[in-house]
Amino acid sequence: MADVRPFAGLRYNLARFGDAQAMAQLIAPPYDVIDAEKRKALIAASPYNVVRLELPEGEDRYNEAARFLREWLATGILARDGSPAFYVYDEEYALPDGSKLTCRAIFAAVRLYDWADDVIMPHESTMTGPKADRLALLQATRANLSPIFSVYDDTAGTISQAINRGIAVQEASEAGQDNPVRPGFAFADAEGNRHRFSPVSGTEAVAAISAAFADKRLYIADGHHRYETALNYRNEQRAGGGDSEQPAEFVLMALTEINDPGLVILPTHRLITALSATARANLETHLAGNFAVEHFPTGDNPARTVARLLAEHKGEGHIFGAYGLKPGSVSLLRLLNSAAMADSPDHSAAWRELDVAILQKAILQDGIGMTEQTLAAGKDILYIKDPVEAIEMVEAGSAQLAFFLQPTPVTAVLAIADAHDRMPRKSTYFIPKLPTGVVMRSLEI
Structure with missing residues (x-):
């Protein structure tokens, strides 16, 4: 080789x-x-x-x-x-x-x-x-x-x-x-x-x-x-x-x-910068049918609270943090319906198991209505590494929602490569x- x-x-x-x-x-x-x-x-x-x-x-x-x-x-x-x-x-x-x-x-x-x-x-x-x-x-x-x-x-x-x-x-x-x-x-x-x-x-x-x-x-x-x-x-x-x-x-x-x-590998989080009232309502309905959604008090430091919750629930399935779904709260989203990823025939089984792919397909695309073209162009979405900055942007109104990811394991990167697939944008840092x-x-x- x-x-x-x-x-x-x-x-x-x-x-x-x-x-x-x-x-x-x-x-x-x-x-x-x-x-x-x-x-x-x-x-x-x-x-x-x-x-x-x-x-x-x-x-x-x-x-x-x-x-x-x-x-x-x-x-x-x-x-x-x-x-x-x-x-x-x-x-x-x-x-x-x-x-x-x-x-x-x-x-x-x-x-x-x-x-x-x-x-x-x-x-x-x-x-x-x-x-x-x-x-x-x-x-x-x-x-x-x-x-x-x-x-x-x-x-x-x-x-x-x-x-x-x-x-x-x-x-x-x-x-x-x-x-x-x-x-x-x-x-x-x-x-x-x-x-x-x-x-x-x-x-x-x-x-x-x-x-x-x-x-x-x-x-x-x-x-x-x-x-x-x-x-x-x-x-x-x-x-x-x-x-x-x-x-x-x-x-x-x-x-x-x-x-x-x-x-x-550090995670890169997602900020939604143009969320209409209709898209928010559709997202809430979609999440209720496919995810277990829990809300928690933000505490003095919302970013630290999100990090703590993700760490506490690590290994319990596909879990995401969110800020902006409910006023005064940080949220945990746990995927319940694996069929939400079934409609991805162009991708491998390894891709369908990626947290970052699930966030893209089952939340951003199917929940909010964003398209692959919109995501590829970086339209209405920002990619950010600092969770504190992400929280501040939502609080300032320059973004409506923040989604927080856990790090992608190195072994998952190898599995994607071995399957001749490609990860979503900004999956690895x-x-x-x-x-x-x-x-x-x-x-x-």
Whole structure:
């Protein structure tokens, strides 16, 4: 199955910046969460911040990114390791409640497969606009600037053991000037997250890691648009006569085991922003016939009350929180009628068991009357991660209803992918969000 290989990483030359702590000013969040203000702040922190490459601006932005990349290579801001390696990355980060977790990923060059090959598995659909943007950037820079985040099942621990052995051998060896792979580093970022980066370059170690992945499927967590972009770029290069070992046949991935205690999916809640009196009445009638509806006092903190109720009833079926159904109350909705999902012939059994799919089909569509087209266009609905903000918007009148979800299990994501289905929009929010700039991969060498 998966062809997972070491690569010669393109990395910041920390000798030019004094020490590893400089990485805190050089990395950036994923490009799709960076607004204009954040971009400006990143460049103010360092003129060499990777955001200049990953999210360029202006009419000639893609060529501008390529120019910066060439300039930074020529002046030693960036440098390529002298031989292939896997790069093990551990990030300690804080959950919204303040608790700390550590997640491990391994950066690798992974062979690109078409979806029909059933080796790299998607769980969500893509849109044309973001793919066109990422393809133009890839064509200009000829580099994988940010990793596609994927997960794999290593219940037996074979891959984990190979990685740990590789790290131990690497740390025991001399990391002197004769080693063509520069040593690892550690730093803390502005949010207090701690990052540790450990190359594994020993011949036996990298061979063992590659072999351990050989019978695995990889499931994309974040990066569907960039994966399809890489496929399109690969196909362009094939049309030009490239062979099966050319750099464009592979893409940079960060791979995490599905049982890693630091791998978390947070829910994305739904706000209804245009609810007519008729639609509200229809919803109430529909809920009464298909759900058990209970109302509870909001308490001093409605968002905390919703979270507590969902936690208390976790595992008791398909349960949703709601705010705005009854004045002064938070509500719990428990699906009673499984036939409410029967009219979904285009979807798999795994899809019909998803809380987020049940909310979409059995409440938003069948209850309120929203259509798939309306939902796809984001009309009359907002997707929001912060339950406090969702409550405030309902109280302010900018939304009429808020629906709260429990997190989607990682195993459900894999089940959807294995069924060749796609999850509804905004079904998964994987954390941690891997930063851009820790390591990159050139397609020119």
